Structures are given as structure tokens and as C-alpha cells.
Amino acid sequence: MATETAAADHGAEGGGLVFHPMDQFIVKPLFGEGEVHWYTITNVTLWMALAVLAVFALMVMMTSRRATIPTKGQSIAEMAYGFVYKMVEDVAGKDAVPFFPYVMTLFMFIVFANFLGLLPMSFTTTSHFAVTVVLALAVFLTVTIYGFMKNGAHFLNLFWVSSAPLPLRPILAVIELISYFVRPVSHSIRLAGNVMAGHAVIKVFAGFAAIAIISPVSIVAITAMYGLEVLVAFIQAYVFTILTCVYLKDALHPGH
Template sequence: MATEAHGGEEGGLVFHPMDQFIVQPLFGDGAINMFTVTNATLWLALTVLAVIALMVLGTGKRAIVPSRTQSIGELAYGFVYKMVEDVTGKDGVKYFPYIMTLFMFIVFANFLALIPMSFSTTSHFAVTVVLALAVFLTVTVLGFIKNGASFLGLFWVSSAPLALRPVLAIIEIISYFVRPVSHSIRLAGNIMAGHAVIKVFAGFAAIAVISPVSILAITAMYGLEVLVAFIQAYVFTILTCVYLKDALHPHH
């Protein structure tokens, strides 16, 4: 986390908080290609296995008196179902399985990244952009399938004065196509920033004078990151519900 640099006449501690985000081959040190198994591959696979373990294996018995695992699964199910129903209405409930899968994947990826020596997959735009684009394309196609050309009414603010409507339409179109950018950057940026700060504090822990303060800072940041891990999954999911609502009911 911290190494001592001896360059010329100067020396000091050099931190590399961003090294933890480097994608590396899991076996060997060769170049990374399409079929190389990397640390990102491993933790993405572990995320999927964790979701399956909770939602399939953990709730498979469906006991009247639920186990702890079943209780967590049922709480997650009820939480996301209520979110979808409240935001999108009854019409959006049929898309609940997709939104539930999205939430569980992100929340498990975020929490697994808090394990020491793990890899944070949701700090990479390669992951979050794919998730955001999948949502964007899905709701856009769904909007046209459900509403036809009237889906374009999403961009026409009929309640505004007539003279302002063309200007507002341009703004609405720009904001619509910016959605996948903000959707992906919000998740990756928050996760990356928190992990980088923890790494910096961990580097300062090597200095005896400020080590106690650094450890307290790490503890506080870790607690905050636990909260952020859930909040960012929630924000990503509820924005998905908002975009779905626009696709189902495009008229202002």
C-alpha cells in the first residue's frame, strides 16, 4: 500500500491507490485478450454465484418458518417489488424479474468488493456502462413497442408555453441520451472514490506517528462504504424504474 521511494536526493512515501482497480490475468502475467481469465472475471463470477446462492439455494425450501438466508431473500424480494410497483405502477410489475436481477447483481458486487484483497467490479466503466446501456436500450425499445410514435411525446412538454416547447424538446432529447452516461458514471465513480480513499488511509497507516488516526479513518470510511454499497445499488435500480415509467407512460 505504501512504499518508500529513494529517487535522487529525495525520499518519501509513494501511494498507488488506483492500483487496486487494475485488471490483471488470474493465471500468469501475459497479455489480456478476449478469453483471458482475469481478477475481474473471477469476482463477476463470484457475484453471480452469490446471487444464486441467496435467491435460489437459500430460498429453495420455502419453509413457513424461514431460515436467515430465506428471510434475507424474501426481504430483498419485497423491497424491490414495492419499489417497482410504487414507481412504475401495476404496468411495470411484469418487468420486476429484470429489475430484481439488476439490483441483486449490483448490491452483491458492491458488498463483495468490501472484502479485503477483493476486486471492485462495479468501479469499472466496462461493467457499469454495459448495465446502463442495457437499461437504456431496453426502455427505449419498450417505449416504441408499447406506444409507437407517441413515445416521442416524452420529449414534447405540452404543459409549457408553445414558444418554449421546441427549446424544451431539445433539452429533453439531450438529457434522455445523457441518461446512460450519468447512470454508469454515478455508480462507478462513487465506488471507485470510496475504495481509493480507504487505500490512501491504509497507506498512511504505515507511518507510526499518524497510524492510530489513519486506522480510525479507515474504520469510518469502511462503515460509510457499506452504506454507499447499498445506496448506489438502490439509486441505480430506482433510476431504472423511473426510466421504465417514462417508457410505459411517456406523456407529460
């Protein structure tokens, strides 16, 4: 570690290119310095709070004075509402409509957290597994608990592939059970991994922009990657939400 630090310092002193794409994901105290504890207010706390405030501003403040001819803010809020409502109804069925407020909250928080993370000098909270794992576990526990509450022991039909030949059913049941408990892992890693990878690539290209010879190419690459990340910010929120709807459908209608 000391050797690597010395080499980095030597490169910096010699005018070499030294940058660390992963530094942007470091959790730091918002006030002062020192260790981060569970009660410490950090940059993650700040940007999560800003995401919540942004959702509140759009969905509450922009729609508080609803009009027949909507404002731009009201139009965006209504489009988001209709988009998520149709997703819940189409994927999980009308029985899942009572869960719409929860699914809507998930979608809006993730999409705003992703977009706020694209601002200069910001922090992308959804790039941290600590955030996405909590979101995924909340979905997993909600679906599992409600599945047993609604269906009782019949919820276990989710793991029993009745359409398969009888000798294969126990094997498939084990595979289905493992797949079910892996859900929160894949659900969280998909979101955090994609967001983190895109931001790291942008930082790499930004580091190369300091070199005069390849600066124009690097700037074009940054612009292209930034445009792609804007699309990814929405797509990853959509994927997380639609998977939540799929899991809700399993809780409401277990069985193959």
C-alpha cells in the same frame, strides 16, 4: 514517465511513503501474465462470477426448502424480493411488474458486487466503467425499444412538454432529447464514480497507517470510511435500481 518511476523507486528505497490508490483497479489476467484480451479470464471475470454465484446461493439455494418459519437466508431473500417488488410497483406502476425479474437481477448483482468488493484482497467490479456502462446501456436500450413497441410514435411525447408555452416547446424538446441520451452516461458514472472514490480514499488512509505518528488517526479514518462504504454499497445499488424504475415509467407512460 521514467523520471516518475525512478522517483518512486528512490522513495521506496529511502523508506519513504509510496503507495498508489488506483492500483487496486488494475485489470489483470487471472492466470499468468501478459496482455488482457477480450477472451482473457481476469480478476474482473472472477469477482463478477462470484457475485452471480452469491446471488444464486441466496435467492435459489436459501429458498429451495421454504418453510413457514424461515431461516435467516430465506428471510433475507424474501426481504430483498419484497423490497424490489414494492419499488417497481410504487415507482413505475403495476404495468411495470413484468419487468420485475430484470430489475431484481440488476439490484442483486450490483449490491453483491459492491459488498464483495469490500472484502480484503478482493476486486470491485462496479468500480469499472466497462461494467457499469454495459448495465446502463442495457437499461437504456430496453426502455427505448419497449417504449416504441408499446407506444409507437406516441413515445416521442416524452420529449414534448405540452404544459409549456408553445414557443418554448421546441427548445425544451431539444433539451429533453439531449437529457434522454445522456441517461446511460450519468447512470453508469454515478455508480462507478462513487464506488471508485470510496475505495481510493480507504487505500490512501491505509497508506498513511504505516507512519507511526499518524497511524491511530489513520486507522480511525479507515474504520469510518469502511463503515460509510458499506452504506454506499447498498445506496448505490438502490439508486441505480430506482432510476431504472423511473426510466421504465417513462417508457410505459410517456408524456409530460
